[in-house]
Every structure is written in structure tokens, then in C-alpha cells.
Amino acid sequence: MTLIPQSVLSVDNQKHHIADGFQNYPLVPSPPSLGPGFYLNRIWSSFFLPEVPENHYLSEEQALNQFQRLKDKNTLTWIGQSTFLIKINGKTILTDPFFSDYAGPFSMGPKRFVKPGISMRNLPPIDVMLISHNHYDHLDEKFVEALPGKENIHVFVPLKLKSFFTERGYIHVHELDWNESFSIFDFQITSLPTVHYSGRGLSDKNQTLWCSWSIVTPSGKYYFAGDTAYSPTIFKQIGKNFNSFDLAMLTIGTYGNRKYGVNNHTTPEEAINIGIEIGATTFVGMHWGTIEMSDEPILEPAKRFKEAGEKAGLTVEQVWIMKIGETRLLPVTDGHKGNSSGGER
Template sequence: MEYRSNPDLPFIKSDWPGNPYKDGAFQYLSDPFYPDWKMVLRMMISPNPKAKAKRADHWTPPVHSTSHWFEDRENDFIVWLGHACFVIQLGGRRYITDPVLQGMPLVPRLVSPPFRTSAIPHLDYILISHDHRDHCDQTTLKDLLTNNSILKILAPLGMEQTIQDWIGDTTLETAGWFQQYQQASTEPQLTFMPTRHWSRRWLHDFNRVLWGAFVLQYADKTIYFGGDSALHRGHYQTTAELFPQIDYALLPIGAYDPSYLMQGAHMNPEEATEAFGILGAKHFVPMHYGTYDLSNEPISEPLQRVQAAMKKADQYEQLLVPKVNEVVYL
């Protein structure tokens, strides 16, 4: 077993040896997970108990029609563009997370921002949490690179195997868990953190790319972008200990049914609410719902359930549910 990291980047956790790696894949030793094709087949051939409700559910997230944030270079803000894609402006820099702004093979997009991808201006950094197709897309990435002067793409270890041929001479910096990307001391600081997930784009590339979350810090503001994750209390507790003042937690809430297939990689809304509590963040911004039909639950169910769970936890006022393209000022 070897332990991989970027030797040019510092660790924020001194006792972390790097991410375990064996036989061409990153290993998840504490709780191994492998997507079993038998479970996928079971999902495909089994009746969906929510099928009737799903067919009747035509809800999609509302869309804010104007994009005044395009030319706002002064304020700190978050804008949700659907699924796991956010534009985050912090400390004078503009970031976009997990940019996928079109449909995927066999999976149409249900809601889109009111502009072309190429219209998004002033991006400085692209953040990619892992290489699943609903988080990393060639066409979207190329459009963003063509129309912005990107300083760096920040991503997990191994991401060069997926995107190097797409990005030309754009700088790609990869990190392992608990590593801080190279930024000037006057700039926002970004750290790559652990999640409970996996990666794959084809049949034979399981876990050749790492997966994880990002923490962005500037002055007195801290943002947690959770990528994709199952509920792993240890990961969230460690994150809370290392970053005890998270202001905004951007957490996934959808694609959880059936649980026998999804629970190893995705949280349901109640689990996401628990993760938010463990992180101790001030505000919860849900994501990974309402944009693509990836699982058995009705499209509106994740949002309804997370609203109910936050009410039950007496935290409803901390839940922020922006429209697609609506600005949340920090």
C-alpha cells in the first residue's frame, strides 16, 4: 500500500499520511465501498414503490430571470446554477464548482440557468470535487475555459487522467485530503477535505481519481462545498474540528433511493441535516436535487424532506433555498 499526496502542498492535519492507493485505485480502508452491478440490475428490474408519485411530480426549481451578479465584482456571494454547480465570489475572486450545465447521456437536464454557459464572466478558478459525469463535463469545461481567463483548475489527485486533454495549457493543481492549495496569503485559502464517495467514468477506471470536498476561507468567512457524499460522521466531525466557524455548508440532499444502492455514496435529506449539525455551520444551502433525475425518489421529495427535517431539528431558519440563478449575499 502506498499513500499519495501532492508533495508541493501542505497538510493541515499533521498525522495524515496521504490517501491510500493500491492497484491503480484510491482505497477507502475504513469502510470499503464498491458499486455492485447486481444492485444496479436489481434497481432496474424491481418495481419502484414511488413510481406513481414520481410520474405525477412535475416540479422543477424556480429560476431567477436576471443575472445582475455577472458584473458585480465587489460583493461576496453564492449563486446556485443547479445540481452541484455554484458560482462563489469571495475575497475578490470568482469560483465555479462542479460545472455541468447541460444534459448528460440518457439523462436530460430538467432546469437550467437563463443564459448560455459561455455567458458566465470573470471566473478565476474552477473547482471539481470528483469526476462523475454529473460533476465534471467536457463541454461545459471547455466553454468556461474559452470565455474566461482561468487562473487554475483545483481538483483531486488523479484528475489529470480525466481532463488533461480538455484543458489545454490551463494550470491544473490536484490535492489529496487535508491538503491546502497554493494561494497567495492575501487570497482566499482553499483546502481539499474528505467525503464518503467514489469515482468512475468508464467500466475500468474505478477510483483512479480521488473525491472530496472544498473549504474556502477568506477573512471572517468560511464556506464548505460538500461535493458528493454519503453520511460519514467521522469526516464531518474532523472537518468541524479543523474549521470550527463554517458560515455556509453546501450539502447534497438528493439521489438516495433505493437506499440499498445509494446509501454508500449519497445522503438522504435527514442524513444531510445531521451532517449540517455535525459541521456546526450557520447556514445550510442544499444542492444535488431538482436538476437531473438520477434515482427513484420523486423530483420534489428531497427539498420537501430537508425542509421537514430542518424544522424538526429546530434549525429551519438556517436553511437557505435559493432559486436557480438567485444571489445569496454573504
């Protein structure tokens, strides 16, 4: 493990550590204890899934054909929710794997209404897996247990989450605190702060850390936000430390729960602000249009994301509304001319 040079670390780097786990820092109000109305609404909603427009997703055959056609390029593929395949310099990175029908234990919890763009059996060999936190829609236990090639996969996790993978047969598990980095292949992967929380049950809230990730490569710099609320300081600091990113994957859905007092995810407008503050060139919406987790209409996050980008002066080419299963070429910036260009539409 290598640490980021001290000069780019916040003086408050350890203040997210507390005696019984972790907290957001700078301090933000803790997520409330959710009342019965919230849970009843989520259970009820799972019985009435939205009608999904056909132009929101590709069939798996279409997705695989597109992925194979671009297999030798640097690409981004949206599997759904916060799950991406990122092909960079011949290596494949998988983010926050969620492939199950439900985001919860025992076939319960928010229900998926669009199948994964590419199913597990058709995935390419995975070289690197990035985990932002342990919520069910970001860390799929069944998938983690069943994925082949565990002995070859380098898994990057926040603090206290390593055992989840080693107990399931993974060998190369790198557990990082905020602002720590690790170099693998020709990538430097860094864990960065977010505003969120963790937990998979009734008694483990905030026992493991949560984070976002940067991936710095010879051909580009990429940011994966995981889950986060907005912070007026964190993302500006990330932008100051890293100067710019060629592409940022940003949460744009699950803001409909704010009427229950829950503010753990950014709105599309806040996501655009985060992308601007970290210096992103290309903005990709994620964490929307996949599972029944919130009250906003299925396509509203994408519409608001596009409109917010336009209002901020971004071009259509800079704000990506991807179909589930779609693969696009990673963008080129002036500093990384060796990369594949554009974005296949």
C-alpha cells in the same frame, strides 16, 4: 502547494491509497455492481421527466438581473445540481460544472429537466474552478472544453484528475490529496475526505480520487461537500480541524437509489447532521431538482431538508432552499463582519 500542519492530519491519512487506485477510508462497504434493473429504470425514467413547478427556478433573464444587481457583493448563485458560482472578494469560484442535457457520454445517461440557471455564454470570467470528482454530473467535458479564458483559471482537482484539464488547454491545475491545501489570491483551498467513488466508464472505477473542499478567506469560511455518503467519523474530524464554517453546500438528493442497494449520497437528514458536525452556520441544499437520477419526487429533498433543519433547531435563515438561478448574499458571522450580510430572498 502547502500541506496542512501535521497536527490536524489523521494518522490514517494515506490509507485511502491502494495499489490500483483509491478507496474510502475509514473503510465502508464498496458500492455494489449495479444490476440491469437499476440501469433500465434510469433509462426509462429519462423518457418521463417530472413536471417542474415554476417556483423551483428563475428564468435566465431573472437570474442574470439578480446576479448583476449583486455583482459587487459576496454572493452564492445556484446554477443547478452541484454547480455554484461563489463570488468572494472580487473573485469568482465555479464548483462541479454541469451544463449539458445529459449526465453521461454520447447524449446518454440521466437527463436534465431544468436548464442551467445561467448558461455558459453568460457566465462571468471564472478565477477558480473546484472539482470534487469525475462523475458526469460533476465534470462536464463539453463545458470544460468550451469554457473561455482557460489560461487564467486555477482548477483544483483530486488526485489523478489533472490530465483531464491539461489535455484540454488548462495551465494552472492544482492536484491535491486529502488534507492538502493550496493558497491562491487570498483563499486557502483544502481538499478533504468524502465517502464516494469515481469513474466515467466501465474500466476506470476509483482510478481517480474524490473529495470535498474548504475555502478559507478573510471574509468567511465555506465548505463544498461534492458527493458523499454519511460517515460517523469524517465530518466530525473536519469540524474539529476547522472549528466552524460560515456556509456549507450539502448534497440532499439522489437517495432514492437506496432501494437498489446504492448508498453513495446523503439523505436530507444526513446532510443536516453533516452541517452540524462540521460547525456550519448556514446550510445550503444541492444535488437535487435538476436531473433524473433517482426515484424521489422532485421537491421531496427540499421539504425533508427544511423539516430536518427545524427538528435540529435551525432557523429558516440558516437552511437555504434555493431556486435554480437564484443569487443570495453570503451570510455574515461575528468573526467576519467585513463580508456582505444576509441572503436576498
